[in-house]
Amino acid sequence: MSIEARRDVFQAIADPTRRQIISLIANKSMNLNSIADNFNISRPAISQHIKILTECGMVVVRQEGRERFCEAKLDGLSEVSNWVDQYKQFWNEKFDSLGSYLERIQADNQSNEEPNAD
Amino acid sequence: MSIEARRDVFQAIADPTRRQIISLIANKSMNLNSIADNFNISRPAISQHIKILTECGMVVVRQEGRERFCEAKLDGLSEVSNWVDQYKQFWNEKFDSLGSYLERIQADNQSNEEPNAD
DNA sequence: TGTATATGTAAGTATTTGCTTACGCAACTT
DNA sequence: AAGTTGCGTAAGCAAATACTTACATATACA
Numbered sequence: 001m002s003i004e005a006r007r008d009v010f011q012a013i014a015d016p017t018r019r020q021i022i023s024l025i026a027n028k029s030m031n032l033n034s035i036a037d038n039f040n041i042s043r044p045a046i047s048q049h050i051k052i053l054t055e056c057g058m059v060v061v062r063q064e065g066r067e068r069f070c071e072a073k074l075d076g077l078s079e080v081s082n083w084v085d086q087y088k089q090f091w092n093e094k095f096d097s098l099g100s101y102l103e104r105i106q107a108d109n110q111s112n113e114e115p116n117a118d
Numbered sequence: 119m120s121i122e123a124r125r126d127v128f129q130a131i132a133d134p135t136r137r138q139i140i141s142l143i144a145n146k147s148m149n150l151n152s153i154a155d156n157f158n159i160s161r162p163a164i165s166q167h168i169k170i171l172t173e174c175g176m177v178v179v180r181q182e183g184r185e186r187f188c189e190a191k192l193d194g195l196s197e198v199s200n201w202v203d204q205y206k207q208f209w210n211e212k213f214d215s216l217g218s219y220l221e222r223i224q225a226d227n228q229s230n231e232e233p234n235a236d
Numbered sequence: 237t238g239t240a241t242a243t244g245t246a247a248g249t250a251t252t253t254g255c256t257t258a259c260g261c262a263a264c265t266t
Numbered sequence: 267a268a269g270t271t272g273c274g275t276a277a278g279c280a281a282a283t284a285c286t287t288a289c290a291t292a293t294a295c296a
Binding site: 032047048066 | 271272273274275
């Protein structure tokens with residue numbers, strides 16, 4: 001429980017269980033028990049993960065009768081993507097040509113804040 | 119100091135201070151004190167963050183006299199990028215249009231005028 | 237040589253995390 | 267109405283995290 005302080009996307013995806021949950025519900029909404037069936041940890045633990053994902057906007061819950069369907073809203077991942085993309089130039093050897101091309105265009109179109117020198 | 123168990127890249131970049139460190143040294147190596155100058159936390163705290171980043175391969179340290187220059191090795195970010203990229207289809211409306219556009223011109227790239235591809 | 241500089245690391249601490257079990261409640265089923 | 271199902275949440279706990287101060291060590295410099 002504690003406080004739900006700085007729930008940001010980076011922290012949300014830091015946990016492997018949460019990444020798996022995202023992976024599970026990315027394509028289709030699932031109710032909580034169905035999600036929990038895929039893990040060895042308890043249902044309340046999954047419920048808490050869902051709560052965290054909800055708090056940072058990665059999941060929206062739609063109630064349907066007594067079930068609650070969890071739907072992924074992955075727009076927040078763009079924050080991660082944008083952050084990582086700044087550094088693609090430092091490792092993009094293994095990136096496919098279209099991808100890197102697209103990234104370059106994208107980097108051109110958006111005004112990123114740059115790593116600041118002193 | 120507990121154990122340095124599952125140091126993975128996702129967890130490494132979950133901390134905002136570590137993201138700032140990466141941002142600082144992405145372009146140029148810096149010694150530890152220079153890095154620490156940019157933060158309000160103590161030098162040992164920075165040293166510990168560097169250690170974590172080193173343990174997951176994001177930073178390599180090169181000793182030079184009594185200084186230790188920290189150099190970013192951001193290849194590990196590709197793991198994050200690849201993971202996020204799986205879900206790009208779920209959030210990249212603006213990205214998607216550009217992407218499909220690029221795919222089109224990539225498919226028959228002699229018939230289209232391109233954006234400023236650098 | 238002695239001292240300042242650059243740094244690692246240990247020890248201690250407060251907070252956060254990720255889990256558990258226990259319980260409560262609303263919504264279906266019979 | 268009574269039981270079952272689906273779920274949230276509280277309480278408790280072990281471990282991890284992010285810091286601090288104190289100290290050790292190696293290098294540079296006078």
